[in-house]
Amino acid sequence: MFSRQRIPFTRRWVVKIGSALLTRDGSGLDREVLEPWVEQMATRRSEGHDLVLVSSGAVAQGMARMGWRRRPQALHELQAAAAIGQMGLIRAYEDCFACRGLHTAQVLLTRDDLANRERYLNARSTLRTLLSLGVVPVVNENDTVATDELRFGDNDTLAALVANLIEADLLILLTDQDGLFDADPRFNPDARRIAATRIDDNRLDVVAGGSANGLGTGGMVTKVRAARLAARSGCATVIAPGRSSDSLKRIALGEDVGTLLTPVQEPQAARKRWLAGHLAVSGRLQLDDGAVRALRERGRSLLAVGVTAVFGHFNRGEVVACIDSAGREIARGLINYDAQDTIRIKGLPSTQFEAILGYVDDDELIHRDNLVLL
Numbered sequence: 001m002f003s004r005q006r007i008p009f010t011r012r013w014v015v016k017i018g019s020a021l022l023t024r025d026g027s028g029l030d031r032e033v034l035e036p037w038v039e040q041m042a043t044r045r046s047e048g049h050d051l052v053l054v055s056s057g058a059v060a061q062g063m064a065r066m067g068w069r070r071r072p073q074a075l076h077e078l079q080a081a082a083a084i085g086q087m088g089l090i091r092a093y094e095d096c097f098a099c100r101g102l103h104t105a106q107v108l109l110t111r112d113d114l115a116n117r118e119r120y121l122n123a124r125s126t127l128r129t130l131l132s133l134g135v136v137p138v139v140n141e142n143d144t145v146a147t148d149e150l151r152f153g154d155n156d157t158l159a160a161l162v163a164n165l166i167e168a169d170l171l172i173l174l175t176d177q178d179g180l181f182d183a184d185p186r187f188n189p190d191a192r193r194i195a196a197t198r199i200d201d202n203r204l205d206v207v208a209g210g211s212a213n214g215l216g217t218g219g220m221v222t223k224v225r226a227a228r229l230a231a232r233s234g235c236a237t238v239i240a241p242g243r244s245s246d247s248l249k250r251i252a253l254g255e256d257v258g259t260l261l262t263p264v265q266e267p268q269a270a271r272k273r274w275l276a277g278h279l280a281v282s283g284r285l286q287l288d289d290g291a292v293r294a295l296r297e298r299g300r301s302l303l304a305v306g307v308t309a310v311f312g313h314f315n316r317g318e319v320v321a322c323i324d325s326a327g328r329e330i331a332r333g334l335i336n337y338d339a340q341d342t343i344r345i346k347g348l349p350s351t352q353f354e355a356i357l358g359y360v361d362d363d364e365l366i367h368r369d370n371l372v373l374l
């Protein structure tokens with residue numbers, strides 16, 4: 001028996017909108033549909049939510065601009081359609097948000113951008129800065145340089161990875177269905193919508209499977225996979241009806257909308273576990289006793305002033321071990337500077353970084369959100 005739990009107040013959202021909801025039967029953007037979604041997102045932003053939008057629709061818009069009636073099969077033609085359509089997609093969002101006093105920013109990512117540690121940190125810093133400025137980032141896969149074929153559901157995965165990246169509280173996957181059902185409602189009149197369940201519920205594999213009586217053909221399998229990916233960093237997911245005019249408002253109020261999939265762990269613990277699974281040490285930093293206490297007892301970020309020695313050759317975004325004066329490893333994390341620059345700023349306060357390096361990426365060597373204690 002599935003039960004619905006009220007969604008607690010969440011500050012940071014990732015909202016994913018698919019092509020089917022934005023286009024006129026796949027033949028170009030529908031501004032009449034787009035406007036209400038932007039209005040809801042602008043309202044959430046005015047209420048204090050940080051919001052990142054992951055939007056499909058570039059290929060469909062490119063096809064409409066070129067007068068193509070059938071979706072291309074060749075990869076280079078799909079990439080061309082995406083490049084052409086991306087212009088219209090971003091312009092539409094920019095115009096709609098600007099009418100509501102909000103700036104937007106285009107961010108194109110590939111999976112490699114989030115797998116490479118240095119580019120991961122760059123993307124994370126950019127998105128966090130945009131959010132701090134009150135800007136609404138509009139994220140899409142960089143289809144023009146993708147090496148894999150553009151597959152349905154890719155942006156579900158991308159949205160989950162963005163949720164991991166920015167430590168989102170809630171991922172909202174808008175779909176043309178009312179949520180996840182315990183059977184296919186197209187063929188079973190007794191099918192019931194699943195209001196809420198934990199992401200580790202084994203029944204989800206059956207419900208969203210690709211069998212004839214499942215919803216895999218409707219794209220639900222990719223949404224469940226995305227929700228499980230988001231849950232690794234403690235992010236809850238709502239698979240919500242995209243045809244409704246007030247889904248985001250109702251979600252913000254904690255109402256019963258779509259299907260809520262909750263993570264098993266609390267966000268901070270889940271994120272640490274997610275990071276820990278990606279750690280392969282590229283170097284070591286020796287810390288003084290004060291820095292060790294700051295990490296262990298006060299949960300602080302690692303500052304350069306507390307580093308006494310640097311070992312190994314590592315790049316920005318790679319994982320380094322933090323050791324105490326006796327050589328015992330106490331933590332690991334993603335470092336914000338490469339080895340050469342770390343050597344130059346070790347033992348110094350961040351106020352001196354610019355004078356020594358000529359730039360400042362971050363005040364911390366390792367931010368506490370990217371640090372795992374051992």
